Each structure stands twice: as C-alpha cells, then as structure tokens.
Amino acid sequence: MKTSGTKAVIEDMAEGMRGQPGRILLSFISILIGIVSLTVLIAVLSGLRSRADLLVDEFGANTFAITTSTATNGDSSKGRLTQKIFELIAENLPNCRVAGVTGYNVDILESDDPLHLIACDPVLPDIRDWKIVEGRFFDERDSRQLERYAVLTLSLSRIRDWRVGETIMLNGAPFTVIGTMTTGSGGIESESGASSLTIGPETAFIPRSLPTYWVPNVPSEDRIDTIFVRIPAGGRSDEYVARTERILHAPEFAEIKPGWITPETLLERIRQLQRTIRLTLGSVAALCLILGCTALTSLMILNVRDRIKEIGLRRSLGATKRDVALLFVMEGGIITTAAGVVGVLLTTILLWLARSRFPIAPKFSTASLLLPILTAIILGALASLWPAIEAAKIAPSEALRND
Amino acid sequence: MTGTPSILQMSGVRKGFDTPHGPVHILHDVNAEIAPGDFVILTGPSGSGKTTFLNLAALLSLPTAGTVLFDGMKTSDLSETDLSGIRKRAVGIVFQNFHMLPHRTAEQNVFFRFRYVDVPVAEAREASREALRTVGLDYAATRKARLLSGGEMQRVGIARAIALRPRLLLADEPTGNLDFESAQSIMQCFRRLNHSGITILLATHNESLVQHGTRHLICRKGSIEEGAIHASRSRE
Ligand SMILES: Nc1ncnc2c1ncn2[C@@H]1O[C@H](COP(=O)(O)OP(=O)(O)OP(=O)(O)O)[C@@H](O)[C@H]1O
Ligand SMILES: [Mg+2]
Numbered sequence: 001m002k003t004s005g006t007k008a009v010i011e012d013m014a015e016g017m018r019g020q021p022g023r024i025l026l027s028f029i030s031i032l033i034g035i036v037s038l039t040v041l042i043a044v045l046s047g048l049r050s051r052a053d054l055l056v057d058e059f060g061a062n063t064f065a066i067t068t069s070t071a072t073n074g075d076s077s078k079g080r081l082t083q084k085i086f087e088l089i090a091e092n093l094p095n096c097r098v099a100g101v102t103g104y105n106v107d108i109l110e111s112d113d114p115l116h117l118i119a120c121d122p123v124l125p126d127i128r129d130w131k132i133v134e135g136r137f138f139d140e141r142d143s144r145q146l147e148r149y150a151v152l153t154l155s156l157s158r159i160r161d162w163r164v165g166e167t168i169m170l171n172g173a174p175f176t177v178i179g180t181m182t183t184g185s186g187g188i189e190s191e192s193g194a195s196s197l198t199i200g201p202e203t204a205f206i207p208r209s210l211p212t213y214w215v216p217n218v219p220s221e222d223r224i225d226t227i228f229v230r231i232p233a234g235g236r237s238d239e240y241v242a243r244t245e246r247i248l249h250a251p252e253f254a255e256i257k258p259g260w261i262t263p264e265t266l267l268e269r270i271r272q273l274q275r276t277i278r279l280t281l282g283s284v285a286a287l288c289l290i291l292g293c294t295a296l297t298s299l300m301i302l303n304v305r306d307r308i309k310e311i312g313l314r315r316s317l318g319a320t321k322r323d324v325a326l327l328f329v330m331e332g333g334i335i336t337t338a339a340g341v342v343g344v345l346l347t348t349i350l351l352w353l354a355r356s357r358f359p360i361a362p363k364f365s366t367a368s369l370l371l372p373i374l375t376a377i378i379l380g381a382l383a384s385l386w387p388a389i390e391a392a393k394i395a396p397s398e399a400l401r402n403d
Numbered sequence: 404m405t406g407t408p409s410i411l412q413m414s415g416v417r418k419g420f421d422t423p424h425g426p427v428h429i430l431h432d433v434n435a436e437i438a439p440g441d442f443v444i445l446t447g448p449s450g451s452g453k454t455t456f457l458n459l460a461a462l463l464s465l466p467t468a469g470t471v472l473f474d475g476m477k478t479s480d481l482s483e484t485d486l487s488g489i490r491k492r493a494v495g496i497v498f499q500n501f502h503m504l505p506h507r508t509a510e511q512n513v514f515f516r517f518r519y520v521d522v523p524v525a526e527a528r529e530a531s532r533e534a535l536r537t538v539g540l541d542y543a544a545t546r547k548a549r550l551l552s553g554g555e556m557q558r559v560g561i562a563r564a565i566a567l568r569p570r571l572l573l574a575d576e577p578t579g580n581l582d583f584e585s586a587q588s589i590m591q592c593f594r595r596l597n598h599s600g601i602t603i604l605l606a607t608h609n610e611s612l613v614q615h616g617t618r619h620l621i622c623r624k625g626s627i628e629e630g631a632i633h634a635s636r637s638r639e
Pocket of ligand 2: 455575
C-alpha cells in the first residue's frame with residue numbers, strides 16, 4: 001500500500017464532504033430526482049419499445065394490409081374490396097403471398113353469444129406467422145374443393161371442447177374441425193385500434209372460397225374486409241404499397257377508399273406515446289439534472305474558496321495542477337455517483353413494486369441501469385470541472401498567503 | 404562562488420506583484436547563494452519580503468526577472484511536473500501560519516507529507532512518528548490539529564517538513580508562536596537537523612536567532628545582504 005493510494009484519495013474526499021452538508025444534500029437530492037426520472041424514462045421507453053417490437057412481430061415485419069372504411073358496414077356494396085381486386089393484386093404482385101379475410105358473426109348451438117368466424121385464404125397463417133398446434137390448416141386443394149373444414153384457435157377449442165376431427169355446427173351448417181392454432185396475443189387491437197386486423201382469442205377459420213349461403217341475413221356476397229400482403233424478405237414494403245396503390249387507382253375502383261396498415265402505421269400510437277413520455281419525463285429529468293449541476297457547481301466554488309490554504313499546502317507538498325483539479329472533480333463525481341446509484345436502486349424497487357399498475361410494463365436491462373449512473377458520473381465531473389480548473393490555476397504562493 | 408555546487412543560487416532576481424493599485428516591486432536585484440550544509444538565518448523587518456524570498460526558494464513562485472537556480476537547474480525553465488517533483492522530494496517547508504488540516508490528528512498531518520509521494524504506508528508512518536519524536540511532540544500524536552496550541556501546531560509543521568528528510572528545509576518564522584524556552588528547543592532541533600546534513604534557510608524578524616545559524620542574510624529594501632555572525636558558532 002502506497003501513501004498516494006486509494007485510502008489517501010478517500011480521506012481527501014472526506015475532507016471536502018464536511019464543509020457544506022446542506023448544499024451537498026441539495027445537489028444530491030436534485031441529481032437524485034433527475035436520475036430517478038431518467039431511469040423511469042428509460043425503463044418505460046424500453047417497455048414501449050419491446051411492446052412495439054412485439055406488435056410488429058405479431059403483425060409481420062414484411063406484411064401490409066389493405067382495408068376499406070366500409071369493410072365492417074355491410075349495407076353498401078360500393079367501395080368494398082372484392083374478389084376482383086384481390087385477384088388483380090395477387091396477379092400484379094407475383095412474388096408476394098396475398099390473402100383475403102372476411103369476418104362474420106355466426107350462431108352456434110352451444111351458446112347465445114355469436115361466434116367470430118373468419119373466412120380466409122389458406123396462406124393466411126403463413127403470412128401472419130401463426131402456429132398450428134394440432135392437425136393442419138386447410139390448403140389450396142381443400143379451398144378449391146370447397147371442403148367444409150374449420151380451424152379453431154386453441155382457446156376456442158378448449159372453451160367449447162371442440163376437438164380435431166369433430167363436426168361442429170355453424171349457423172346450422174356442419175364443419176369438420178381439422179386443426180387448432182395460436183394467433184398471437186391480440187396486442188394489435190389494443191395498441192393500433194385497427195379492429196379489422198383483430199383476431200380475437202376465440203375464432204374459427206374456414207376457407208373463403210365457400211359460398212356464403214349459411215350466413216344469416218346476408219345473401220351470397222362479394223366482400224373482402226382485409227387483404228394481407230406478405231412481401232418477399234428484404235423487400236421494401238413502401239414500394240409494394242405504392243404498387244398496390246397504383247392498381248387501385250383505376251377509375252373503376254374510384255369508390256374505394258383504401259386504408260393502409262403497415263408496421264409503420266401500427267406503431268403510430270406507440271410512437272405518439274413515446275414522444276409524449278420522452279418530452280414530459282425527459283424535461284423533468286433534464287431540469288432536475290440541470291438544477292443539480294448548478295447546485296453542485298456553486299457548492300464546488302464555495303468548496304474551493306474554503307480550501308484555498310489546503311490547496312496551497314497540497315501544492316507545496318508536490319501536488320501538480322492536475323492533482324488539485326482531480327481532487328475536486330472526484331469530489332463532485334462522488335456526490336453525483338452516489339445520487340446515481342441510489343436513484344437507480346430506488347427507481348428499480350419502486351417500479352417493481354408498482355409494476356402491476358402499468359398497462360405496459362417498464363423494462364430494465366443492464367444498459368438501462370448503467371446509463372443513468374454513467375450520466376450521473378459524467379454530469380458530476382462536468383459540473384465540478386470549472387471550479388476544479390479554477391482551483392488548479394491558483395498559484396501556490398498565493399494560496400498559502402496569510403489573509 | 405565556492406567549489407561545491409550550491410543548492411540555491413539567485414542572481415539579479417526581481418519579484419513584483421500586480422495589485423489593484425498597480426504593480427508593486429518587493430524584491431529587486433537579489434543575489435544570494437546557499438550551499439549544501441548551510442544554516443542560513445534570514446532576518447528583516449516585517450513586510451520586507453522574507454516570505455516572498457522563501458517562496459522563490461521553495462519553487463512556489465517564479466521570479467519576475469533574473470534567475471533562480473535550484474541544484475543548478477533554472478527554475479523558470481522547469482515544467483510544472485518538474486517543479487512539483489522537486490517540491491515533492493527535495494524541499495520541506497515550515498509555514499509561518501502552520502497550514503494544518505484541522506480535522507486530522509497531529510500524526511496524520513505529518514503523514515500528509517507523503518500524500519503525493521509514492522512510499523509504502525508503513526515506512527511513511529514510521530517516518531512520521533520519528534519526526535514527531537524529533538520535535539518532542541510524540542505525546543500529542545493522536546490529538547486533532549485544531550485542538551493543539553499554536554506552539555504545538557508549529558512543531559507539527561516542523562515535523563511535517565522534516566519527515567521526508569528534505570535537501571533544503573525552509574522555515575518561515577518557526578518560533579513566532581513559541582515562548583523563549585520552546586523557541587530555544589526548536590532552534591536546537593534545527594541545529595541537530597543541520598548537523599545531520601540538512602540545509603536550512605530560516606526566516607525570522609528575531610535578530611537573536613542569528614547565533615544559531617552558520618550564515619546570516621538580511622532582507623532590506625528589496626535586496627538581500629550578507630550579515631556577520633556575531634556569536635560563537637560559525638561554519639566549521
Ligand atoms: N501576492 C502578493 N500580492 C501583492 N503583494 C504581495 C504579495 N505577496 C506579498 N506581497 C507584499 O510584499 C511585501 C512582502 O511580503 P512578505 O510576506 O514577503 O513579507 P515578510 O518579510 O515575510 O513579512 P512578515 O515578517 O510579516 O511575514 C508585503 O508588503 C506584502 O504585502
Ligand atoms: Mg512572512
């Protein structure tokens with residue numbers, strides 16, 4: 001152990017700490033509040049980010065969808081997406097997979113509540129990355145042969161106790177259950193408000209090619225609610241969206257007001273939320289940190305002034321200007337580092353305790369814990385840099401003078 | 404000039420300060436030399452520039468004009484690091500106004516001499532205790548500096564200055580706060596240190612201390628003159 005070692009440095013720190021306890025506390029607390037806000041900000045934002053990732057994941061990063069405003073409102077036959085449009089799109093985007101989706105509510109024997117039924121093309125699960133749990137999804141052949149097959153979401157099959165191989169009655173028409181699958185967590189609905197994309201947890205799927213005679217009150221109709229397009233990997237969705245837009249530009253489709261749903265539009269709400277939070281919490285954090293730094297700088301100026309003789313003594317004992325500057329930078333750094341560590345710990349504990357109250361859970365990672373501490377260390381060093389440099393500049397003979 | 408290389412040599416040294424009322428000139432045309440083994444007593448009235456002279460010798464300030472040679476090196480040519488290096492090892496200073504760290508004990512204050520010097524802690528601790536013994540203050544080693552009397556603080560200051568056995572020991576009014584008896588014993592202490600090979604430059608306005616030194620310099624009207632040694636003791 002050397003005389004200029006760590007212990008000496010710690011003793012030096014203690015020398016500075018006893019001077020201005022009130023001011024030290026003030027800087028400490030404002031930095032602490034700033035760090036707490038910063039940590040919350042980072043945790044909430046990263047919670048939002050991972051929710052956004054999940055959302056895109058669930059929707060499909062290489063996927064976009066076309067809907068129309070009248071899609072769910074059955075009475076107008078104009079302005080709807082139709083089989084013709086579907087075929088045009090599929091023809092013009094040969095390297096994409098395209099699926100049409102039409103939703104119905106149908107009566108079932110076992111319950112008074114109607115069941116959500118989706119008529120779709122066989123490629124839909126591929127496009128949406130849904131996973132078959134048991135059995136299989138209907139294929140092109142089934143679709144062509146108008147097989148009355150149904151695939152159920154896992155929870156529907158559990159709730160109704162409908163098994164693969166069983167025959168179920170939908171609006172009085174018999175369908176054979178050939179598979180069950182999972183369809184994501186339903187996050188899209190809650191975040192994006194794009195209800196036409198929503199696949200509820202309890203849904204049955206049948207081939208879209210089937211005639212719709214079994215739908216109550218709706219005669220055979222040509223209606224598609226949503227068309228999903230999965231572009232090839234590496235393709236740019238905006239290009240494909242533009243190509244599809246051109247197809248719909250034809251005069252015969254003038255009535256159609258298509259709505260475009262891309263990962264971008266899906267994230268719009270989350271982005272807004274992110275912006276709002278960044279702005280509010282961010283300014284609280286910034287203000288507190290600025291206040292803390294100002295308090296720290298003034299604390300350090302007083303500290304230097306109080307200890308001029310000590311500075312002279314140190315210089316006479318061989319301390320360089322650098323040693324003197326470092327002394328004060330480290331003292332400032334210690335205060336903010338302590339505030340940083342306490343702030344991060346406090347926030348982690350508080351957020352963990354309150355985690356169930358957040359609609360979107362805040363998320364912690366090593367980076368989100370280290371970043372505020374690092375910020376605190378750097379701010380502390382910066383805030384005390386100027387007083388420290390001033391301290392280093394004092395000529396030793398001046399510092400030692402007797403006045 | 405003697406045959407032995409001098410520790411400190413000043414020629415044509417001037418030192419002034421900028422004050423709000425314009426520049427003041429404290430030392431002009433100072434020529435002085437201190438050889439290894441000297442025990443120089445520097446006298447002069449208050450305000451004559453003794454401390455200013457000591458600061459130049461301690462490399463705590465640089466001359467406005469002229470040259471100060473420390474061990475043959477021109478101080479104004481040395482880098483900040485070189486100056487610190489010399490202050491760290493070669494120079495010990497007893498301050499006119501003590502400059503203690505009030506919250507640390509006497510021994511810790513002496514130990515602080517080693518703060519910027521890389522020596523093993525155990526060694527530094529032993530040297531600090533030894534230095535306190537030398538000034539007869541071992542009884543107060545664990546007392547906080549702010550609780551010491553002026554004379555005791557002065558002796559802690561001396562212990563701190565000698566703990567590292569400097570080549571040049573500078574003492575600014577080291578007996579100023581002491582009664583006659585204590586002053587005598589401190590001067591004896593300085594004489595012993597001088598005998599053990601430490602070169603000493605001691606500033607005081609007390610003419611009666613001159614007898615303890617081997618040389619007498621007088622600070623007067625901004626220059627330094629060689630004075631006579633009246634008493635029994637001279638360079639042997
Ligand atoms: N940094 C400075 N700026 C302005 N004037 C200074 C400065 N340092 C010293 N002086 C002036 O120089 C003169 C000599 O000061 P110095 O401290 O060297 O005297 P001294 O001989 O040590 O006096 P004393 O016996 O009272 O300690 C004084 O008039 C003092 O006011
Ligand atoms: Mg003086």
